[in-house]
Amino acid sequence: MKKLMNDVDQIVDEMLNGMVAAHPQALKRVDGTTVVVRKDAPVNGKVGVVSGGGSGHEPAHGGFVGKGMLDGAIAGEVFTSPTPDQVFEAIKAVDGGAGVLLVIKNYTGDVMNFEMAGEMAEAEGISVKQVVVNDDVAVEDSSFTSGRRGIAGTIFVHKIAGAAAEDGKSLDEVQQIAEGVIKNVKSMGMSLHPCTVPAAGKPGFELDDNEMEIGTGIHGEPGTERTALKPAKEIAQILFDKIHEDMKLESGEEIAVMINGLGATPLMELYVMNHTVADILKQHGLHVTETIVGEYMTSLEMAGASLSILRLDETRKKYLAAEADTTAFKR
Amino acid sequence: MTWTAEDIQHWLKQFADQIHEHKDELTDLDQKIGDGDHGINMARGVKEMNKLFDEKTFATPGELFKAVAMVYIGKIGGASGPLYGSAMMKMASSAGTQETLSDKELIDALKAGKTAIEQRGKASVGEKTMVDVWVPLLQKFDGSDVDWNAFSDEADELKAKTKEMHAKKGRAAYLGARSVGHIDPGSASSALFFQTLAATARERG
Ligand SMILES: Nc1ncnc2c1ncn2[C@@H]1O[C@H](COP(=O)(O)OP(=O)(O)O)[C@@H](O)[C@H]1O
Numbered sequence: 001m002k003k004l005m006n007d008v009d010q011i012v013d014e015m016l017n018g019m020v021a022a023h024p025q026a027l028k029r030v031d032g033t034t035v036v037v038r039k040d041a042p043v044n045g046k047v048g049v050v051s052g053g054g055s056g057h058e059p060a061h062g063g064f065v066g067k068g069m070l071d072g073a074i075a076g077e078v079f080t081s082p083t084p085d086q087v088f089e090a091i092k093a094v095d096g097g098a099g100v101l102l103v104i105k106n107y108t109g110d111v112m113n114f115e116m117a118g119e120m121a122e123a124e125g126i127s128v129k130q131v132v133v134n135d136d137v138a139v140e141d142s143s144f145t146s147g148r149r150g151i152a153g154t155i156f157v158h159k160i161a162g163a164a165a166e167d168g169k170s171l172d173e174v175q176q177i178a179e180g181v182i183k184n185v186k187s188m189g190m191s192l193h194p195c196t197v198p199a200a201g202k203p204g205f206e207l208d209d210n211e212m213e214i215g216t217g218i219h220g221e222p223g224t225e226r227t228a229l230k231p232a233k234e235i236a237q238i239l240f241d242k243i244h245e246d247m248k249l250e251s252g253e254e255i256a257v258m259i260n261g262l263g264a265t266p267l268m269e270l271y272v273m274n275h276t277v278a279d280i281l282k283q284h285g286l287h288v289t290e291t292i293v294g295e296y297m298t299s300l301e302m303a304g305a306s307l308s309i310l311r312l313d314e315t316r317k318k319y320l321a322a323e324a325d326t327t328a329f330k331r
Numbered sequence: 332m333t334w335t336a337e338d339i340q341h342w343l344k345q346f347a348d349q350i351h352e353h354k355d356e357l358t359d360l361d362q363k364i365g366d367g368d369h370g371i372n373m374a375r376g377v378k379e380m381n382k383l384f385d386e387k388t389f390a391t392p393g394e395l396f397k398a399v400a401m402v403y404i405g406k407i408g409g410a411s412g413p414l415y416g417s418a419m420m421k422m423a424s425s426a427g428t429q430e431t432l433s434d435k436e437l438i439d440a441l442k443a444g445k446t447a448i449e450q451r452g453k454a455s456v457g458e459k460t461m462v463d464v465w466v467p468l469l470q471k472f473d474g475s476d477v478d479w480n481a482f483s484d485e486a487d488e489l490k491a492k493t494k495e496m497h498a499k500k501g502r503a504a505y506l507g508a509r510s511v512g513h514i515d516p517g518s519a520s521s522a523l524f525f526q527t528l529a530a531t532a533r534e535r536g
């Protein structure tokens with residue numbers, strides 16, 4: 001394992017210090033926690049939007065803290081959900097009296113830890129609502145299992161719920177708008193190369209030079225299927241088909257698209273993917289209102305990408321285009 | 332035997348030793364069907380628990396369980412943190428303010444902990460989670476006349492049985508059929524939890 005680090009146990013703490021030191025005018029840390037909030041938090045009278053999860057997904061989630069997106073983000077250990085006490089600190093730090101929405105990615109650990117934090121906050125008289133993002137179509141959607149994971153589509157939830165909160169919507173309204181995003185966003189990822197959790201010291205799986213994993217999540221785990229490496233065109237088609245099968249997109253629909261890099265894939269390759277994806281979308285007669293290409297929800301140094309498609313309506317279109325001023329996403 | 336807070340502390344210290352000893356093994360299991368952090372998470376939790384034991388002494392088992400619950404909830408993270416933490420919390424309520432616990436009362440506390448895991452995680456038997464150790468084990472041993480050797484063997488067998496299960500809950504569920512053929516990491520740490528309990532009972536009972 002080769003990483004730029006000092007002490008493996010301090011890696012999250014040192015990252016957060018570095019992040020805040022880079023953006024002192026935008027971010028602050030809640031002392032003694034792994035919580036980062038907007039410099040002006042809590043914003044009086046505004047619904048607070050909080051998200052978080054394990055570290056290793058940078059810029060998620062701290063990079064999306066700022067006007068028009070998140071009020072606060074909690075960083076857990078690498079790929080490990082933050083604990084309830086930390087989430088509770090974030091809720092307290094951003095509550096401006098209008099309540100707090102928790103945006104949770106659908107992992108058993110995250111859901112349980114955030115729920116426990118919500119219970120703690122409610123006990124102190126803070127209104128808390130939550131939404132659980134489950135955009136990953138690689139996993140079967142079933143009520144008999146934990147269901148689908150939350151991956152890159154979560155960024156659309158941050159963006160749109162954050163803009164709605166900034167626009168003065170109530171906690172119930174922001175929650176409803178966020179639910180609308182979640183129902184209409186689907187993603188699918190693939191990987192070319194695994195990643196190494198610093199404390200584990202070795203990669204999560206092995207891949208030969210001529211192999212790839214399809215249906216990978218964002219925690220360095222193997223995907224749902226291993227296949228021979230294919231040209232970008234065919235990979236894009238596999239990702240799109242699986243999303244389309246679920247969303248049943250119709251010609252003429254308005255959508256937003258995200259090509260998200262998993263950490264070690266150069267922008268060049270992400271643009272190649274987007275070139276191919278744009279072709280496929282055109283063939284299906286879809287109107288792409290917004291295309292986002294870059295690293296937003298990574299998996300340490302994993303190579304690979306995910307495709308996310310968000311179906312738009314007037315509300316989602318308006319809030320997607322609204323102003324956002326965060327260190328990793330600006331509009 | 333009669334369990335004092337000190338006996339329980341002895342058990343949990345042995346549990347901590349075993350977690351440290353099997354840390355890499357637990358992490359390897361989690362790399363196969365999860366995200367490769369279970370050993371790391373558990374080790375972080377029990378290390379902090381040992382610190383607590385160095386700093387404080389406890390008058391009752393209930394007080395000890397409660398303090399350990401707070402450490403687990405605050406330090407382990409992931410899915411196992413709230414699960415082990417909620418279990419300890421309910422074990423604390425079950426143990427109440429009694430100064431000592433009989434075998435039966437300790438098993439009753441563990442049963443309350445088992446229920447907490449089921450409620451928090453909403454998993455059932457057969458879904459390849461720690462529930463597959465906790466539930467059948469505590470169904471089989473009700474606390475009267477516990478044969479601790481059999482208890483320990485049963486925990487080990489239940490852990491081994493998770494290998495052939497197809498995961499329906501937790502991260503392993505994302506792998507679908509690919510989850511078959513590997514032992515569930517949370518079941519492996521739970522087996523250590525119960526085996527160190529049995530070892531303490533044999534040593535001190
Ligand atoms: N819903 C659930 N109910 C009971 N146990 C669960 C559940 N989800 C996960 N687990 C247990 O937690 C273990 C994984 O713990 P850990 O790796 O520490 O957390 P995470 O899965 O968040 O990375 C699994 O092996 C399983 O035994």
Ligand SMILES: [Mg+2]
Pocket residue numbers: 361365366367368369409502
């Ligand atoms: Mg894990």
